Amino acid sequence: MSTIVNLDDSVPNVNYRQVGKPLPRTDAAGKVFGKTPYAGDYQMPGMLHMRVVRADIASAELTHLDVEKARALAGVVEIITAADLPDRMAATDIPGQTGQKRMDTDQQVLVRKRVKYFGEPIALIAAETPDIANRAAELVAFTLKPIPGVYDPIEAMKPGAPIVQGKDNVVATHKIKKGDAAAGLAAADIVIENTYKTPFQEHAFLEPEVGLAWIDENEVINIRVCTQVIEHFRAIADAVGVPHNKVRIRGALVGGGFGGKEDVTVEIYLALMAKRTLRPVRLEYTREDSLVGHGKRHPFTLTYKTGLTKDGKICGLDVQIIADSGAYVFLSPYVLLYGAVNAPGPYKVENLNVFAQAVATNNMFTSAFRGFGGMQSCAAYEQQMDECAKALGMDRIEFRRLNYLNTGDEISTGFVPPSAIWTEKCVDLAWKNLGGELALKKDGPIKIGRGVAAYQQSYGRLTFLHDTSEAWVGVEIDGTVIVRSGVTDIGAGQVSALGQIAVEILGVSLEDVIIYNSDSAVTPLAGTTTATRALYMTGNATKMAAEAVRKRLVARAAKSFGVEPDVVDLGGSRAFVIDNPETSMEFIDLVKLCASDGIHRSELVNFKAPFSDYLDPETGQGQAHPDYVYGAHAIEVSVDTDTGEVRVLRSVAVHDIGQCINRAAVEGQIEGGTQNGQGFALSEEMLYEEGKLVTPSFSEYLMPTSMDMPRVEISLLESRSGLGPFGAKGIGEPAISPVAPAIANAIADAIGVRVFEMPITPERVVNALKGAVGQM
């Protein structure tokens, strides 16, 4: 259970009736009674079952492909290979809802000749039963002739390296320049240089990718699918070769996403097969398909060179970032940009140089993952802050205090975030709640240590994507409320929050609202559920729509009461005069009056985020995001110096979320983000050998279980300064960012040496300790 900490400057200006309360979400009951249908739970009569045949070598040429034996198997209905798709390509970078120009990154739908990564799809099979589809997959004969590949981004940049993308494998470069970093470093009293590494991470949502497609009476390809982005209907239509209005995505509540269901997954395969067979088709990934089938978190190598004055000021910073984009581009340029913009973290750096490159290899492609590049930078800058404090012999909190960005300060791109920057309050509180520095690390093999990390993480999409979101709110004649919005709900309560916002404005309760969402043809398009944007964007659209309806209802009530509209309020399912609540009427009677007067009881709103041009390509100056979230995480660990085993003993989170909409949902985001961050720090790594995945199951890819997670001690600050509804910011991604560096800092505090590469496995801890002994 969290506490909401009321600081003097965050006294609520409104007493909310629904907002900020830990209400059960509107989707909770369906889930606990087993009634919620997920995309995989839908069936249709006569439906076919699909399988995807994949390459088992990462870099090769397809020299021979024979599907005749598979086709001859009784019950096999259709097999599609690249030969059937001579001119079809699929987009990999999709800005979703916006009309902005895409990058030139299209890829083959199925392997034509060149295989670039392990698991790249070669053929699609449709059969009468799953068993037959599986047997047919084994009968597809193909020969792959290995081609020398490249599996390390630094190798991939060397002259003569095998080319995977473009002319030189560099798929994106970003530069950020402010002041004069070289001069700042030259003038420094101390320069600290370190290189930090982060791993491939898997989203590991519990629901593997699944979908069901059919063609309706209007020749529209309908796809029921688990996705974060129903706006992919456009890219799917382009890939299949039909007009955009001939593809309809019907989402379902999603069994976890975390960015892993942000790109297209099974949709194009389903659409192609439904179009070919004219029968309903279903494709459900096995866990192994899922692990080889969707992009991972980009591994980053980050080299920080920090110039410090003796009294603890950062006077120059140079950051070099190399990200492994894997075999295809996908969202690499955007992920890398988040890494670059956030490279200095929530600190004032007047002399800054960031140079970031994303490089193609024959590893699994990498794309969106909660934290989206900003998290990898945070893993580095917060470890570097501790290293700097140590080199200066300063207290690590006091060193940070000398360098914080404060409200009204410019970030790396020269942009001034419009909201509060409360890093200092968050760090101080997190550190206080944890108990501050330990006097004693304990003798014996088990050492205890503490660490803290702050962060800066955006909410809302890149402003040059010109993001918009729509929602519709209407009131029925019996006083019930309907919200319609395309938003997808990936488990964080995105949909329920819209209901809470609408009923807050209309003065009714959560039981009175039904929310229709996630249908690209009939619910107004809300944009992606990504980038910590759903509450900010669609929450605002919903609030504005509800306010428009409210205004008309209030005007009608005022007319009946014989008062001005500004003295009328809605609450408790009544309309009443604020200073004279006796003068009132039931909400339902007011709605009936409006209906009989022909007053419009619904509204469709299009909310626009701030729009900007692209950042200056040479200096990276300009606006990148609408705004940023700030907060901190503090950790206590024990480290067994004999075995290298790390246990997280305490986990303390403090975030300025702007305004809490649903307390339990906010806590849930922080608890889940903490878990994913802890896994990233300690145990989770997708391992590839020559591009081949060697951790293809949950018994090899190790995530924190119920045995590993301490309860997170949460404090929420509410600056009410965010751009979201009621001053909310966002918490989906911020929750994860600071966890891993806080753990790394706690481990370094416990054992006196740092492990510069995540995950910090027992083996790496033991090796670091051995190295330290060797140096002494």
Next chain:
Amino acid sequence: MKNSKEIILKINGRNEKITVPSHRTLLEALRETGHVEVKCGCEKGDCGACAVLVDNVAIDSCLTLAWTSEGKEITTISGLGTPDEPHPLQAAFRDLGAAQCGFCTPGMIIAAQGVINDNPAPTDDEIRMGLSGNLCRCTGYAKILDAVGHAASEMRKNGEPS
């Protein structure tokens, strides 16, 4: 299909006939008979999403063959309670925010019932141990542990049969 036979499975108190081959898992058979409330997360015994009670013991239905489940009492999340008569675990998961995406929830609640069947007064550590085969990627387990602890104490108060 050769090597198939008709079996009768007693699911949530009702006998259901199904013809399945010998290699069909209980998970597949349940989903084929419309019990899609039982989820598939891995088919390898790694995640616990497919957990059901078989004669009051929580098992991974993906590791159990349908043929061997004949004559036993199989309970899925839908057999525990309904919105009108919620099982204390369902009420606690709903009210305490223990379901986020909800995909692990059916297996998690069943596994929790398995823990309580064994031990009506489990400590926090015993609950953690009992649920360690059930992965959840959304919640960090905190609200799940709270909900299970709360439901167990409610059940003790109500003297519910374990």
